[in-house]
Every structure is written in C-alpha cells, then in structure tokens.
Amino acid sequence: MTSLAFSKGHGTQNDFVLLADVDAELDLTADLVRALADRRAGLGGDGVIRVVPTSAVPEGTAILAADPTARWFMDYRNADGSIAQMCGNGVRVFAAFLEHLGLADLSDGAPLAIGTRAGVRHVRREEVGYYAVGMGTWRLPGGTEAVELGADALVRTAGIADERPALSLDMGNPHTVVALADAAELAAADLTAAPVVTPVPPEGTNVEYVVALEADASVGHARMRVHERGVGETRSCGTGACAAAVAVRTWAGAGAPSTWFVDVPGGTVRVRLADDGTTELAGPARLVAHGTVDPAALVG
Ligand SMILES: N[C@@H](CCC[C@H](N)C(=O)O)C(=O)O
Numbered sequence: 001m002t003s004l005a006f007s008k009g010h011g012t013q014n015d016f017v018l019l020a021d022v023d024a025e026l027d028l029t030a031d032l033v034r035a036l037a038d039r040r041a042g043l044g045g046d047g048v049i050r051v052v053p054t055s056a057v058p059e060g061t062a063i064l065a066a067d068p069t070a071r072w073f074m075d076y077r078n079a080d081g082s083i084a085q086m087c088g089n090g091v092r093v094f095a096a097f098l099e100h101l102g103l104a105d106l107s108d109g110a111p112l113a114i115g116t117r118a119g120v121r122h123v124r125r126e127e128v129g130y131y132a133v134g135m136g137t138w139r140l141p142g143g144t145e146a147v148e149l150g151a152d153a154l155v156r157t158a159g160i161a162d163e164r165p166a167l168s169l170d171m172g173n174p175h176t177v178v179a180l181a182d183a184a185e186l187a188a189a190d191l192t193a194a195p196v197v198t199p200v201p202p203e204g205t206n207v208e209y210v211v212a213l214e215a216d217a218s219v220g221h222a223r224m225r226v227h228e229r230g231v232g233e234t235r236s237c238g239t240g241a242c243a244a245a246v247a248v249r250t251w252a253g254a255g256a257p258s259t260w261f262v263d264v265p266g267g268t269v270r271v272r273l274a275d276d277g278t279t280e281l282a283g284p285a286r287l288v289a290h291g292t293v294d295p296a297a298l299v300g
Pocket of ligand 1: 014047078083084085086087088089090173174206228229230231236237238239240
C-alpha cells in the first residue's frame with residue numbers, strides 16, 4: 001500500500017485520524033496506529049478511528065442481532081495502539097465522517113445506529129456540526145447495575161498531597177472520577193503521568209478530575225480534566241464527561257439536576273442523565289483536513 005486516504009477531525013479538541021475502510025481491506029496494526037497518531041513523525045491524534053462494515057468485524061454478529069441497521073462499525077484505537085470499547089467524542093466525529101463520505105445522511109435529525117465494541121449507539125444531528133449520542137446505561141465496574149454510589153477507590157497524583165476518594169464507573173469503557181476541592185486545585189493538578197488508582201482496575205482506567213461549579217437549580221455545571229488510558233492528558237473525553245456528570249450528580253444528592261454542562265480544556269459538552277441510568281452526550285464534531293499519507297514512510 002503506497003497511499004492511505006485519511007481525514008482529521010476532533011470533538012472539543014479530542015482529535016482523531018479517520019480512515020474509511022469500506023471494503024474491510026486495511027490491516028490496521030498497533031504499529032500503524034502509533035505511527036499515524038504520532039504528533040511529530042505522523043499525522044497526530046489522541047486516537048485512530050476506522051470506518052468498517054459491521055458485518056466484517058468479530059463483534060458484528062451480536063451488534064447486527066441487536067440492531068440490523070447498524071451498518072457501520074467504529075473501530076476505535078488509542079494513540080498507543082491499544083483498543084478501546086467506546087469513545088464519546090469519537091462517535092460524534094465518526095458520524096460527521098460518515099456524512100462526509102456520503103455513507104449517511106443525518107440532516108433530518110433522525111438517529112443513526114452505529115456499531116461499537118460497547119454495543120450499538122444512536123447518533124442524531126442537532127444542527128450542522130453538533131451531534132447528540134445515546135451513550136447507553138452507566139454501570140458499576142464489572143457490569144453491575146448501579147443502585148447506589150459511594151466513594152469506592154482512592155487516587156493519588158503528583159501535585160496533590162493526599163489521596164482522594166473517587167468513584168469508578170463503566171460507560172462501556174472504564175472511568176474513575178475524582179472530586180477535587182475547587183477550580184484552582186483542578187487547574188494546578190499535574191496530569192503528566194497517570195494518577196495511581198487503588199484498587200488498580202483490571203483493564204486500566206480513564207481518570208477524570210472534576211469540580212462542580214455554581215449553577216442554577218435546573219442545569220448543572222462542572223469542570224473536568226482527564227488522563228485517558230492509552231493516551232495521556234487530552235483536551236476532552238466524552239465518555240469521561242458522562243462519568244463525571246453521573247458522579248457530581250450523585251455527590252450533589254437528592255434534587256440535583258439531570259442535565260449538566262461539562263467544561264473541558266477543549267470546550268463544553270452537554271450530558272443528560274435519565275432516571276433509567278441511560279445517558280446522552282451532545283457536543284461539536286469537526287472535520288478539519290483530508291489527505292493521503294504513505295504508511296511505509298510513517299512506520300519505516
Ligand atoms: N476520548 C474518548 C475515550 C477514548 C478511549 C479511552 N482512552 C479508553 O481507553 O477507554 C471519549 O471521548 O470518550
């Protein structure tokens with residue numbers, strides 16, 4: 001292969017290299033992912049996302065049994081080459097990429113089913129460049145249905161002297177949400193290395209540092225920074241924003257709002273929490289470049 005077509009896109013500055021593999025011919029190795037995502041020797045990105053027919057991936061049978069209309073599968077890889085189950089910013093960018101490729105038309109606002117390793121997700125376009133996605137049901141780690149949440153982990157990080165109570169959640173992928181004291185502590189936190197989570201989650205975890213901000217009674221407002229599994233600190237994480245909203249609403253107690261705006265370094269996303277445990281994430285998705293790359297030059 002001498003030439004590989006790509007696009008580049010981002011959702012609140014969580015950025016991705018996008019590949020269209022409509023005939024399922026691409027051997028997307030971990031080495032190729034790392035090379036594409038490399039910010040100096042490659043194209044650069046927090047992750048690589050491949051569009052591939054759902055029928056062509058091992059997860060496809062279960063996905064198509066759940067929803068036969070989920071024709072396209074989001075094959076998500078972290079920048080270090082590892083595979084992740086889900087990406088909330090990525091799935092919105094994926095939808096924008098499908099529209100760009102002419103593989104989907106979301107102009108009527110109807111939801112489009114997309115296959116992911118976390119199951120089927122439905123994305124609808126609220127306006128040009130802004131998408132809402134049903135993120136499924138949040139769970140406790142291990143897939144247990146959540147009934148009541150309390151602090152269940154401890155997190156230690158550089159720059160913060162004491163261990164902090166935290167909450168581990170499964171949004172399809174694993175998250176640990178840590179409540180910091182205030183916005184100043186959040187701004188000063190050192191996320192150059194992965195925070196140490198105790199007990200250590202079996203598959204690793206994405207760690208969100210969060211503070212609740214002043215808000216009115218009907219809409220919540222939180223600020224978050226994230227250290228992503230397989231990447232490092234990123235400027236946004238959609239599944240992380242959902243996990244953070246679940247945690248801050250829980251910590252806020254009875255009567256807390258069900259809609260939260262979550263500020264991240266790269267922008268703001270909206271999270272709606274339904275009483276049945278399902279969540280909806282909304283935010284921008286932008287495609288910023290289209291081109292070709294020589295994979296041999298990248299990896300060599
Ligand atoms: N940035 C994503 C999450 C990407 C996967 C994550 N790093 C993991 O390994 O679980 C998002 O927007 O949700």
